[in-house]
Amino acid sequence: MVLSVFDPTMIFLYENLKYKKPDPRAFDVFVGLNVAPENILYVGDTTEDYLASHGAGARFIGVMTGLSTRAEFELAGCKEVIHSVGTLPEFIKS
Secondary structure, eight states, X not given: OGGGXXXXXXXXXXXXXXXXXXXXGGGGGGGGXXXXXXXXXXXXXXXXXXXXXXXXXXXXEEETTSSOOHHHHHHXXXXXXXXXXXXXXXXXXX
């Protein structure tokens, strides 16, 4: 299971955030946790996800299971795109 790779206390849901994507301030929740942006990995399936995480200085991996295509991710500037979340653990290790 993909979630077993991550600390569950560090997974935040859209509904619980004060600011919403693509606003980079959506990542302000990590400031109070003393987590530097460069230590954040955000996995998303839209270019709005990419723009928010990139604006906050976080690493982003695009997943082609949502609304955005590989071409749209690349056009937005995203350099890491995978086919599905199932390949995420192996992709991170590589």
